[in-house]
Amino acid sequence: MTAPHAQAGHLDPARLWSGGAATAVVAALTAVVGILLARGVFDVPVLAPKGDGVWGDANTMAYALVAAAGALVATALVQVLAATTPRFRTFFTWIMMLATAVATIAPLGLDVAPSSRVATSLINMVIGIAITSITNVVVRSAYRRPPPDYFAPNPGDETELGGEPW
Template sequence: MTVQPQPAQGDANVVAAGRLWAGGAATAVVAALIAIVGILLARGVFDVPVLAPEGEGTWGDADTGRYALYCALAALIATGLMHLLLVSTPRPQQFFNWIMGLATVAAAVAPFATNGSTESKVATAVINLAVGIAITTLVNGAARVARREARTGR
């Protein structure tokens, strides 16, 4: 049995950590799947070589799996950031939204600083944008539930 410290009256910084991290784990799966689906669409449907040379086929090469894992890791890092913000800052979701918004813009712009075709850069930017939006919204939703459940004692 885990003993939870009782929050001071009106303490808004109580978090149902298990619920938050379960949501974060589910977000990691979604982020990885968005990356894979995005690459499949780009390479298989639009014939744009994303993350691998053209001759690698629809699935690409080992970079496809690595990219999906990095997207999942980004979701877990975002969950850790949200947890830290929830227990330490006023208006944690506002700070989270700003941080994630700027990180998502950076991820969407980053492909344009690399060598490669314009089509590949655009496809990678769109995938990065979709992953960033998904992580931001899903972790925000998990945080709302985790705060509400912690306050009601569920």
């Protein structure tokens, strides 16, 4: 029986969480930009009545903070999946796609103007896509493979000269 060719890699926690923090900033700013675009350019009241102006009220800050928290939760999720699940990036991407779908569909059932529902839905979708795609890039950067073991036999090489193992 031959030894495994290489060990599995691991995530560098410092790189993962620094990337997760940067992703949280991007998610928060994406929420703010989405709200400014909806209110300022399209004159759609998102999270606040029209009388509150382009910046709205405290709900704008809360929305940005929730988006940032979502990025940090995604970072924690990918770290747990990496430690417990085979092909963790596939599962992470699927979980995030489904969570983004929920966040995109949920506002469509609110009892507010249709333009507010659609704007909130689109903002949630863009935030979800940003968190998912950036976190996947961060994971790729934070993943560390062990150095190759040049003295380990290759799988299938039973003898040095390629003959039958006796």
